[in-house]
Amino acid sequence: MALFEKKNCSVCGAKIGLLGGHKLSDGNLCKDCAKKLSPWFSDYKSTPTESIRAQLADREENRKRLSVFKTTKCFGEFGSILIDEDARVFAAIEDSAASLFGERKEITDIAEIIDRNPDVVRFDQVADVDIDVVQTQHEEKQTVNGQQVSYNPKYITYMYMFYAVIRLNHPYIPSMRVQLNNSAVQIPNEGERLRNKVGLRLAEYLLDLPIRDVTKTEKIYDNNSLKDILTRSPYAMPDYSYGFKCSLRNREGIERYGYYLLMTEEILETVRQMKTAQP
Numbered sequence: 553m554a555l556f557e558k559k560n561c562s563v564c565g566a567k568i569g570l571l572g573g574h575k576l577s578d579g580n581l582c583k584d585c586a587k588k589l590s591p592w593f594s595d596y597k598s599t600p601t602e603s604i605r606a607q608l609a610d611r612e613e614n615r616k617r618l619s620v621f622k623t624t625k626c627f628g629e630f631g632s633i634l635i636d637e638d639a640r641v642f643a644a645i646e647d648s649a650a651s652l653f654g655e656r657k658e659i660t661d662i663a664e665i666i667d668r669n670p671d672v673v674r675f676d677q678v679a680d681v682d683i684d685v686v687q688t689q690h691e692e693k694q695t696v697n698g699q700q701v702s703y704n705p706k707y708i709t710y711m712y713m714f715y716a717v718i719r720l721n722h723p724y725i726p727s728m729r730v731q732l733n734n735s736a737v738q739i740p741n742e743g744e745r746l747r748n749k750v751g752l753r754l755a756e757y758l759l760d761l762p763i764r765d766v767t768k769t770e771k772i773y774d775n776n777s778l779k780d781i782l783t784r785s786p787y788a789m790p791d792y793s794y795g796f797k798c799s800l801r802n803r804e805g806i807e808r809y810g811y812y813l814l815m816t817e818e819i820l821e822t823v824r825q826m827k828t829a830q831p
């Protein structure tokens with residue numbers, strides 16, 4: 553066997569350059585054929601040519617499914633999940649930046665992304681859905697006698713990204729991970745966010761805040777009085793909301809945090825309803 557043997561696409565027969573194309577379990581796939589595959593598909597190495605052919609045929613059928621898709625609900629600003637509740641199907645895209653220059657826009661209708669042929673998936677193909685809230689944090693410090701030291705109490709900025717992770721029983725899409733917020737939710741906070749068990753109990757008993765368990769990873773305090781802040785004096789602000797110490801500086805961040813939590817709850821609820829609805 554020659555070291556630099558010319559490869560041909562197992563599907564269409566086109567010649568594949570040395571560095572081009574993808575390796576399949578039993579052959580090779582050219583770039584042009586790969587472009588027609590689902591944007592959610594990536595496991596070339598363990599996929600045989602026959603499965604690729606079946607996927608390409610299904611992707612053509614998908615255009616027909618899109619032509620009758622009626623968006624009744626949509627979620628997300630970076631990625632998007634579009635739902636047709638009457639037909640009990642949905643479509644999702646990873647990135648709403650459609651243009652060459654990456655300009656993002658909120659997608660509210662399938663017609664806006666129909667040229668990208670997003671896969672229409674039935675809700676009975678959904679195995680489960682999870683919300684993934686990713687927290688990162690950065691502590692601001694001060695310089696005292698030439699040394700970087702913490703403020704007292706510490707001054708920490710928390711940053712949050714929200715993802716919906718939809719796992720499927722589908723012939724060629726194992727799962728979809730959709731980033732919901734366009735940019736990180738930033739919350740400058742005085743001290744550590746109260747979210748450990750001691751903190752929870754403290755909030756429950758001392759601050760009289762109800763506790764909600766939105767996801768497996770997020771134990772948070774709810775405080776409906778946050779809405780009142782807008783109509784009341786800033787001095788009437790609650791001490792804590794979602795475990796953050798309320799201040800004028802972080803009010804907007806906390807509101808955005810609450811907005812995305814509500815979005816994730818609605819996604820979970822909609823998927824649950826769609827999965828259990830009678831066809």
Ligand SMILES: [Zn+2]
Nearest residue numbers: 561564582585
């Ligand atoms: Zn090809």
